Amino acid sequence: xxxxxxxxxxxxxxxxxxxxxxxxxxxxxxxxxxxxxxxxxxxxxxxxxxxxxxxxxxxxxxxxxxxxxxxxxxxxxxxxxxxxxxxxxxxxxxxxxxxxxxxxxxxxxxxxxxxxxxxxxxxxxxxxxxxxxxxxxxxxxxxxxxxxxxxxxxxxxxxxxxxxxxxxxxxxxxxxxxxxxxxxxxxxxxxxxxxxxxxxxxxxxxxxxxxxxxxxxxxxxxxxxxxxxxxxxxxxxxxxxxxxxxxxxxxxxxxxxxxxxxxxxxxxxxxxxxxxxxxxxxxxxxxxxxxxxxxxxxxxxxxxxxxxxxxxxxxxxxxxxxxxxxxxxxxxxxxxxxxxxxxxxxxxxxxxxxxxxxxxxxxxxxxxxxxxxx
Numbered sequence: 001x002x003x004x005x006x007x008x009x010x011x012x013x014x015x016x017x018x019x020x021x022x023x024x025x026x027x028x029x030x031x032x033x034x035x036x037x038x039x040x041x042x043x044x045x046x047x048x049x050x051x052x053x054x055x056x057x058x059x060x061x062x063x064x065x066x067x068x069x070x071x072x073x074x075x076x077x078x079x080x081x082x083x084x085x086x087x088x089x090x091x092x093x094x095x096x097x098x099x100x101x102x103x104x105x106x107x108x109x110x111x112x113x114x115x116x117x118x119x120x121x122x123x124x125x126x127x128x129x130x131x132x133x134x135x136x137x138x139x140x141x142x143x144x145x146x147x148x149x150x151x152x153x154x155x156x157x158x159x160x161x162x163x164x165x166x167x168x169x170x171x172x173x174x175x176x177x178x179x180x181x182x183x184x185x186x187x188x189x190x191x192x193x194x195x196x197x198x199x200x201x202x203x204x205x206x207x208x209x210x211x212x213x214x215x216x217x218x219x220x221x222x223x224x225x226x227x228x229x230x231x232x233x234x235x236x237x238x239x240x241x242x243x244x245x246x247x248x249x250x251x252x253x254x255x256x257x258x259x260x261x262x263x264x265x266x267x268x269x270x271x272x273x274x275x276x277x278x279x280x281x282x283x284x285x286x287x288x289x290x291x292x293x294x295x296x297x298x299x300x301x302x303x304x305x306x307x308x309x310x311x312x313x314x315x316x317x318x319x320x321x322x323x324x325x326x327x328x329x330x331x332x333x334x335x336x337x338x339x340x341x342x343x344x345x346x347x348x349x350x351x352x353x354x355x356x357x358x359x360x361x362x363x364x365x366x367x368x369x370x371x372x373x374x
Contacts, residue, residue, distance in 0.1 A: 003193075003194060003338060003339050003340075004336040004337060004338055004339065005336070005337055005339060005342055005360075005361075005363065006333075006334040006335070006336050006337075007334055007335055007337060007360070008334050008335075009038065009042065009330065009331055009334070009335060011359065011360075012038060012041070012050065012335060012337075013034055013038060014359065015345065015349075015359040015360065016030070016033070016034035016037060016038065016053075017030045017031060017034050018354060018359070019053075019348055019349065019352055019354065020033050020034065022352035022353060022354060023060055023067055023352060024067040024068065025067060025089070025092075029089070029092055032091055032092055032095050033056075033089060033091045033092065035126075036091045036095075036121070036122035036123070036126045037049050037050065037052065037053075037091075037122060038335075039123065039126055039129075040052075040122060040123045040126075041330065041335045041337075042326065042327040042330050042331065042335070043123075043125075043323040043326050043327060044322070044323065044326035044330070045123055045177075046186075046190060046338075047184050047185075047186025047187050047189070047190060048122055048123045048184070048186055049335075050335075050337050050341050050345065051186060051189065051190065051337075051338065051341050052120070052122070052186065053341070053344060053345060053348055054341075054344040054347075054348070055120060056089075056120070057344070057347070057348045057351060059119060059120075059273070061351065062271070063271065064087070064119065064268075064271065064272070064273050065087065065088070065089055065119050065273065066086065066087045066088055067088075067089070069085065069086040069087055069088030069089075070086065070088065071083050071084065071085050071086065071088060071092070071093040071096050071097070071115070071118075072084045072086065073100070078104065078107070078108045079104060079108045079109075079110060079111050079112065080104075080111060080112050080113065080114075081097075081100055081101075081104070081111075081113045081114075082113075082114050082115075082116070082258075082259050082260075083096070083097050083100075083113065083114070083115045083116070083259075084116060084117055085115055085116060085117045085118035085119075086117060087117055087118075087119065087272065087273060088118065088119070089119060090118045090119040090120045090121030090122065090142075090275060090277070091121055091122055093115055093118045093119075093121070093277070094115065094118070094121040094122075094127055094140075094142075094277055094279070095127070095130075097113045097115050097127075097277065097279050098113070098127040098130045098131060098138070098140065098279045098281070099130070100113050101113040101131065101279045101280065101281040102130065102131055102134050102136060102281045104281070105131070105136055105281035105282060105283050106134075106136075106283060109282070109283050109285070109286035110280070110281065110282045110283065110286065111280070111281050112254075112258075112278070112279070112280050113278070113279045113280075114254065114255065114258045114259035114261075114276070114277070114278050114279075115255075115259055115261075115276055115277040115278070115279075116256070116259035116260060116261025116262070116274070116276050117261060117262075117272075117273075117274055117275075117276075118273070118274075118275045118276065118277055119273040119275050120144065120273075120275060121142055121275070121277060123162075123164070123177055124140040124141060124142055124162040124163070124164035124177050125140070125164040125166065125175060125176075125177030126140075127140035127164070127279055128140045128164040128165055128166035128175070128177065129166045129173075129175065131166065131279075131281040131282075132166035132167060132168055132173050132175070134281075135168060135283075135284075135290065136281045136282060136283055136284070137165070137166070137167045137280075137281070137282040137283075137284060138164075138165070138166045138167075138279075138280070138281055138282075139163070139164065139165050139278075139279070139280040139281075139282075140164045140277070140278070140279050140280075141161070141162065141163055141164070141251045141254045141255050141277065141278040141279075142159070142161070142162060142251070142255055142275060142276070142277045142278070143158070143159040143161055143251065143252055143255045143256050143262075143263065143264045143267065143275060143276050143277075144159030144160050144161065144185075144264060144267065144275060145159060145185075145221070145264065145267050145268040145275075146158060146159060146221075146224070146228070146264040146265045146267070147159060147160055147181060147185050147221050147228045147229045148160065148161065148180070148181045148228060148229055148230075148231055148244075148245070148248050148264075149204050149208070149227065149228045149229070149230060149231070149235075150231070150245050151231060151235070151236075151237060151241040151242045151245045153208070154204065154206075154207065154208025154226050154227065155224075155226050155227075155228075156221060156224070156226075156227070156228030156229070156265075157264065157265045158180075158231075158245075158248040158249070158252060158264045158265070159248070159251075159252075159264040159267070160179040160180065160181045160184045160185060160229070161179065161180045161181070161247070161248040161251035161252060161255075161264070162177060162178060162179045162180065162184075162251065163176075163177075163178065163180065163247065163250070163251055164176060164177035164178075166320070167284075167297060168284075168294045168297075169294060169297045169298045169301055169320075170294070170295075170298045171298075172301075172318065172320045172321050172324050173320050174297060174301065174318065174319055174320055175319055175320030175323060176319040176320070179232075180231060180232055180244050180245075180247040180248040180250075180251060181229040181230065181231055181232065181244065181248070182201065182202050182229060182230045182231070182232055182233075182234065182244070183202055183229060184229075185218070185221065185229065188202075188203065188214045188217060188218055188229070189214075189218065190338065191214040192214040192215050192218060193338050193340040193341070194338070196214075197212040197213070197214075198211070198212040198213070198214050198217070199212070200212065201230065201234050201235075202229060202230060203217040203227070203228065203229050203230065204217075204227045204228060204229075204230060204235065205217065205220065205226075205227045206220050206225045206226035206227045207226065207227070208226065208227065210235070211227065217229070230244075231243075231244030231245040231247075231248060232244025232247065233245075251278075252264065254278035254280075255276035255277055255278045256276040258278065259276050259278075261274065261276035262274035262275075262276065301318045304316060304318050305317070305318055305321075339363075339365065339366075342360060342363055342365075343363075343365050345359075345360060346360065346363070346365075
């Protein structure tokens, strides 16, 4: 993989922790941020791991992300809460929010916590997994800078607006995390770094026509010139575009609307992030015997895996399996990081006053990283 360098999990963990502490986060806060980022890379979700560091570097540098901000509960009931993020780091605000949801769910059976005025929080699945690891059903959502063009539109109005759900099962927990756009912005950034054309059916240009030019689409998203990424289902109702658009609205309701925060089309304007999140935790015991429910799900997942395969297919996966296999592989064999992302990591080290060679080796770059967060 000539466009990639390989690093061990421990190398990247030390790099991230040291960098975030240099930015001014405490050791505990740095550990949380790092854990979210590296779980993404371990799970094989390249778009939201090390590749996201430039976004945080530039966000902190420009004052979009406030290092010393403390999330504040501004409305609360036994089964709900609204958190004002005060423009802090999304991972820290979200970690606190899901912990509140988990605590309330264990007392009351279920809880919904919404967040306003936050920033990018990594993969939604991390927070759903937090609840799952506590024996609960977890859901997580976030809006983002507008990248989704609504069905029949040509201007991005919604974010990638992912929906994640995790629930205990054997031998693998059910784990689903997906954007409501065809792909995430991060996937376009990877294609841009590799200099590859986008597949047909992913994105639209400023005129609302299909585009394979990642750099142009990303520039239009930043400038809000029109165009963006298509909803799940593509650009027409015949292919199901309205479904992805509707799922995006589902996410928006549980994030910006319930929190009275910024909708996707108003985030990332006038020097403010304004990202909103939503978290749900549900105790299976409110439906009966949690152990029996877990066994029931496990049986169905097993039946899915063992159901007849299509011609040429080796196996059927259930959601969460591939992530478990990917994690084991990367812990053993290391994590591949795009060379342009490594260049961004060098820049980050220099900004915070660390020696990048100490963490990443003496890397020679053929070109400057083409980052969307300059």
